Amino acid sequence: MRQSGRIIIRGIVQGVGFRPFVYARAQEYGMSGWVKNLGSEVEICAKGKLFEEFLAAVRAGPPLARIDHLAVTPWDGPIPDDFAILPSGSGTLSGMIPPDIATCEQCLGDITCTGERYDGYWATSCVNCGPRYSIIRNLPYDREHTSMDQFRVCPDCGREYSDPSCRRHHAQTIACALCGPRLRLLDPKGNTMDCSDVIQETAHLLDSGSIVAIRGIGGFHIACIEESAGVLKGRLGRSEQPFAVMIRPGHIDRIASVSAAERLLLEGPWRPIVAVVKRDPTAHAAISNLHTIGCMFPYTGLHHLLFSHLSHPLLVMTSANMPGYPMITEIDQAMARLGHNVDFFLTHNRSIVNRCDDSVIRDGYIIRLSRGLAPKRTPLDLGGRTILGVGPELNANITIYRDGFATTSPHIGNVRNPGTFAYLKETIATIGGLLGAEYDIIAHDAHPQFLSTRYARELAEAGDATLVPVQHHRAHIAAATADPCIGITIDGVGYGDDSTAWGGEVFAGQVPDYERTAHLEVVPMPGGDLATTYPERMLFGILPGAEVQDLLLSRGWTDMELAVLETQLAKSLNVAKTSSTGRVLDAVSALLGICREKTYDGEPAMKLESAAAIGRPQPWDLAYTREGSCEVLSTRLLCKKALREYVSQGGAEEGRIADIAASFQYNLARGIAGLAIHAALDRDYQLVVLSGGVAYNRMIRETIACEVQQAGLDLLINAEFPLGDGCISFGQCRYAGVLADR
Numbered sequence: 001m002r003q004s005g006r007i008i009i010r011g012i013v014q015g016v017g018f019r020p021f022v023y024a025r026a027q028e029y030g031m032s033g034w035v036k037n038l039g040s041e042v043e044i045c046a047k048g049k050l051f052e053e054f055l056a057a058v059r060a061g062p063p064l065a066r067i068d069h070l071a072v073t074p075w076d077g078p079i080p081d082d083f084a085i086l087p088s089g090s091g092t093l094s095g096m097i098p099p100d101i102a103t104c105e106q107c108l109g110d111i112t113c114t115g116e117r118y119d120g121y122w123a124t125s126c127v128n129c130g131p132r133y134s135i136i137r138n139l140p141y142d143r144e145h146t147s148m149d150q151f152r153v154c155p156d157c158g159r160e161y162s163d164p165s166c167r168r169h170h171a172q173t174i175a176c177a178l179c180g181p182r183l184r185l186l187d188p189k190g191n192t193m194d195c196s197d198v199i200q201e202t203a204h205l206l207d208s209g210s211i212v213a214i215r216g217i218g219g220f221h222i223a224c225i226e227e228s229a230g231v232l233k234g235r236l237g238r239s240e241q242p243f244a245v246m247i248r249p250g251h252i253d254r255i256a257s258v259s260a261a262e263r264l265l266l267e268g269p270w271r272p273i274v275a276v277v278k279r280d281p282t283a284h285a286a287i288s289n290l291h292t293i294g295c296m297f298p299y300t301g302l303h304h305l306l307f308s309h310l311s312h313p314l315l316v317m318t319s320a321n322m323p324g325y326p327m328i329t330e331i332d333q334a335m336a337r338l339g340h341n342v343d344f345f346l347t348h349n350r351s352i353v354n355r356c357d358d359s360v361i362r363d364g365y366i367i368r369l370s371r372g373l374a375p376k377r378t379p380l381d382l383g384g385r386t387i388l389g390v391g392p393e394l395n396a397n398i399t400i401y402r403d404g405f406a407t408t409s410p411h412i413g414n415v416r417n418p419g420t421f422a423y424l425k426e427t428i429a430t431i432g433g434l435l436g437a438e439y440d441i442i443a444h445d446a447h448p449q450f451l452s453t454r455y456a457r458e459l460a461e462a463g464d465a466t467l468v469p470v471q472h473h474r475a476h477i478a479a480a481t482a483d484p485c486i487g488i489t490i491d492g493v494g495y496g497d498d499s500t501a502w503g504g505e506v507f508a509g510q511v512p513d514y515e516r517t518a519h520l521e522v523v524p525m526p527g528g529d530l531a532t533t534y535p536e537r538m539l540f541g542i543l544p545g546a547e548v549q550d551l552l553l554s555r556g557w558t559d560m561e562l563a564v565l566e567t568q569l570a571k572s573l574n575v576a577k578t579s580s581t582g583r584v585l586d587a588v589s590a591l592l593g594i595c596r597e598k599t600y601d602g603e604p605a606m607k608l609e610s611a612a613a614i615g616r617p618q619p620w621d622l623a624y625t626r627e628g629s630c631e632v633l634s635t636r637l638l639c640k641k642a643l644r645e646y647v648s649q650g651g652a653e654e655g656r657i658a659d660i661a662a663s664f665q666y667n668l669a670r671g672i673a674g675l676a677i678h679a680a681l682d683r684d685y686q687l688v689v690l691s692g693g694v695a696y697n698r699m700i701r702e703t704i705a706c707e708v709q710q711a712g713l714d715l716l717i718n719a720e721f722p723l724g725d726g727c728i729s730f731g732q733c734r735y736a737g738v739l740a741d742r
């Protein structure tokens with residue numbers, strides 16, 4: 001039996017109260033020695049009769065920790081008589097950058113417990129909760145490496161910090177009303193408003209209909225009550241886009257049906273936005289005109305206190321940014337960019353070092369990987385090299401592989417925008433810096449024109465790294481598994497091997513060898529991106545006959561406009577080709593009059609899904625053809641059937657529209673499943689992987705799952721990374737790492 005040793009622990013071990021936890025176990029088992037942060041690892045040197053018992057207890061870890069690796073080696077050096085938490089030392093930086101964690105129950109108790117030290121203090125936190133990534137400048141995670149270093153602890157906080165029996169023993173974010181960050185309420189001109197209780201006054205303003213920009217952990221939100229949502233939409237010029245809400249936990253069951261799993265997520269330490277199904281699909285239309293609504297529970301002391309004063313049960317809580325742009329973090333920016341859109345600003349004086357948007361989850365699948373979930377650390381063996389994946393263009397994030405782990409950044413956004421592109425570069429610098437990364441390989445999208453591709457080239461040149469282009473949909477599959485599989489990717493668009501826009505693809509193989517075996521029918525996109533914005537163009541591209549012409553004329557298209565479109569198609573002028581699943585769904589959404597103009601990403605297909613939610617699907621005929629070595633599902637035939645059904649019913653009757661929408665989704669999904677099943681049976685694969693943003697559509701995902709399983713195959717849907725493009729940077733890393741081993 002060992003009686004001493006040096007223990008090195010890797011994983012989520014900083015920012016989760018690991019050292020105080022070890023200290024408490026050491027007291028319990030009568031150990032002497034020390035614990036300290038070493039780089040991003042934790043080092044323990046300990047001696048005592050109950051060493052093995054102590055070790056077993058340490059292995060369990062505190063609630064928010066995750067131990068990926070624990071090694072014990074003999075320790076012959078001197079060991080003091082008592083046990084202490086020592087100052088951090090430098091060491092390897094491959095470890096965890098801790099994510100932000102919602103206010104814990106105990107801190108919530110402290111805030112609401114009248115008369116105590118933390119009573120009413122909005123930035124109360126402890127070793128188990130509070131901001132982490134958003135305030136961190138360097139590792140190890142110590143106060144002097146965070147933006148809390150601006151605040152000198154008062155004697156009371158200092159006492160708690162050094163008291164081993166206290167929950168705030170070594171809590172790097174410890175602060176109170178006396179010594180910590182402070183709130184200010186500003187009028188639209190930027191003047192500080194004079195009020196005795198800033199949060200109470202803010203609640204009063206919100207209750208009376210004002211729109212308030214609130215600076216949170218990772219950036220600004222814009223908040224208002226439901227009754228003001230229409231005004232806010234008008235001011236932001238986002239009449240259609242759904243807002244997320246922050247809701248009093250006791251109220252959520254009144255507006256949505258929430259499963260046990262969804263409730264766990266809502267109440268858990270990450271506190272993401274969870275897209276739940278509304279009880280009445282038409283209710284709360286000013287917030288969301290879909291059948292779902294994105295809800296989150298209060299997750300900071302500020303939110304809890306705000307709700308304790310608020311008489312309304314929910315607040316619209318939308319990130320303060322334009323779609324695809326990074327969240328605003330600084331008050332000057334907020335005043336300059338939001339000045340006309342909000343009535344008041346509630347801000348604080350703690351710097352946001354790294355911005356972090358709210359995470360979004362639907363049906364257990366991550367839509368936006370961000371606050372609480374990211375930086376995300378994934379154990380992975382790609383050897384001793386360091387790899388950067390710069391991600392895709394839309395819904396981008398980045399991943400860095402180093403020393404047995406991949407670290408994926410929070411959501412960045414649409415890097416086509418210069419502001420977001422700058423944020424991408426900043427994120428690479430921040431996370432690369434925290435991990436001490438120097439890249440051997442830089443993986444990027446195969447699209448030659450992406451800004452991220454160009455930046456990858458620049459970085460590779462400057463740092464003498466190898467560039468690896470990775471085709472978009474292959475990165476999707478590689479993000480889900482390294483095993484041999486049939487991979488289905490259904491999404492908007494990604495740059496294909498033949499330079500056309502892919503997006504309804506089936507592959508067979510194992511990373512990095514994926515052969516395209518099937519796809520959706522290739523259809524024209526007249527006007528390229530215009531066909532994405534105006535999906536009736538897409539519809540006409542797919543079905544250019546008299547029936548669609550008549551339909552479009554009846555909807556206000558002129559003969560002239562139609563003639564131009566026809567010529568464009570006939571002469572192939574600015575007509576892209578695509579096998580995208582998203583574009584086909586868009587076309588049918590337009591056909592059914594559900595969405596004729598896209599005002600935000602994914603809108604036509606999301607509205608089609610909402611319309612289909614009450615519909616009863618019927619089986620339609622499917623047609624498969626061959627194009628070269630690929631099997632092809634005819635989407636034209638499915639669209640034609642939808643048109644027939646629509647026209648024969650004389651157009652718009654709501655129940656009928658729902659049935660056609662449901663049938664279209666159902667049969668498209670059956671067809672796609674067929675492509676994958678044929679490939680699996682032909683080539684003897686057992687595993688089918690499903691990825692791509694269209695897989696968030698519940699009916700499509702569940703239909704594919706059902707068909708694949710009925711064929712006796714196994715289905716894997718990636719629950720670790722977004723099904724959409726938030727998985728691409730991780731897939732790029734794995735793909736490039738495996739490729740380099742050959």
Ligand SMILES: [Zn+2]
Pocket residue numbers: 103104105106107108125126127128129130
């Ligand atoms: Zn706490």
Ligand SMILES: [Zn+2]
Pocket residue numbers: 153154155156157158175176177178179180
């Ligand atoms: Zn204090």
